[in-house]
Amino acid sequence: MHIDWFVFLAQIFNFLLLMYLLKRFLYGRIIKAMDDRETKIAGRFAEAEELKVKANEEAELYEKRNQVLNEAKEQMLNEATMAADAKRKELMEKVRLEVDQVKTRWQDMLVREQDAFFYDLRQRAAKQLYDTARKALSDLADVKLEDRIVDEFLRRIKALDEEKSVQLRKAITGGGNKVIIQSAFGIPALRQTEIAEALKKQITNGFTIRYLEQPEIVSGIELRVNGHKIAWSLNEYLETLVENLTETLQKEAHAA
């Protein structure tokens, strides 16, 4: 083996030259590129980490906001529910009042209708009873009903006790010595005289009597003076009839 020293030195030179050239054109550039890339990647990672932290913060913020919104929503819902309940109660109360009013009106109307019915019934019944009684008395006993009514009226005047008589006397005196006698029929003058005498004898003297014909006083006669009265009419009998009839109707209504 022979070593040529020129070649040896030349190879050393060649190697050093190659080393320099590769350092310049290969290692330097490649390493720089790799380092730059690493830096970029590290930068991106850092950026990603920063974004992640930011995203987490945002997420927490949104979660908090969401929680606040939910709480607000729940509160509003509760308030709305309470308001709705209050409104419902108010409306229910209003409706109940309206229903009560309607019911009251209806009951009033019903009572009025009932009253009207019974009034009408009483009037008709009285008239019918009056006609029937008058006809029966006329046919059977040849007696006039009006006379019998006046007789009964006179009997009642005469049957007044002392206390009642005193009261009536005071009433006549307090009422300006005026007495009103109302009847469903016209009282003949003779009977008027009998009445006047009976009154003078039983109660007092020195007053004027005024006779009024009132069809409303069904088959009856009455004396009115300053809040006191002496009367007889079919109404007393009719009241019993109406009471019985009302009771019967109520029983049937309950049964229905």
Added chain:
Amino acid sequence: MEIVSLNQISPDQVVIWSYGFIILNVTILYTWLVMGILVIGSILVTRNISSEMNVSRWQHFLEVIVSIIRGEIREMTKKGADSYIPLIGTLFLFICTSNVLAVVPGYVAPTSSITTTAALATCVFIAVPFYGISRNGVLHYFKEYFQPTFIFFPFHVMGEISRTLALTVRLFGNIMSHEKVIGILLAVTPFLFPVVMQILGLLIGVIQAYIFAILSMVYIASALSAEDEHHVEVKKETVAV
């Protein structure tokens, strides 16, 4: 026709041109060829180098090679590798390229010349103290030659020289002998067997390049680690004071 005949042990003996002591032989010629391939290839690839994510496949290839070299050096030194890459990387790339190109007919690897391997080993021989001294100065470096006692100085020197010789002869012996074996086989057996040997030769060529580069790094690293140990001791003393 072979450029280097079997009886010529080295391509150094094939002189193309000479003027006085200046000669141009096949070794230098193919060295230039390998240098040209490496440098021109590097320039072409790194001309449009990019630090983005999408890069050319050649850039990828070179990045892989540089990364591997860098990793190997970092494993040895446990420190920054960039200052050793030019030397170690160039040794590996030059030897590897020289050896791999041996599959090209008519080509003779410059590494099959003992002059080349001696030149490379000499570069390493110089680089070891160069890196050691540049790191911590002359005194500390040469102090190591007298450790543990001055009696060891000749042994240290002999060790330096012998390992340089070992580097020289190992590479030269492997590559030269392989080329001679291939030449003999081509003369004796045709076709298949020489092809298998050529493939084996590629493997040997790459391994030899790796061994040469790694050993060089080991030598440099041993010099550096000796310096580091010394530094640690100095630091301890400073702390004690």
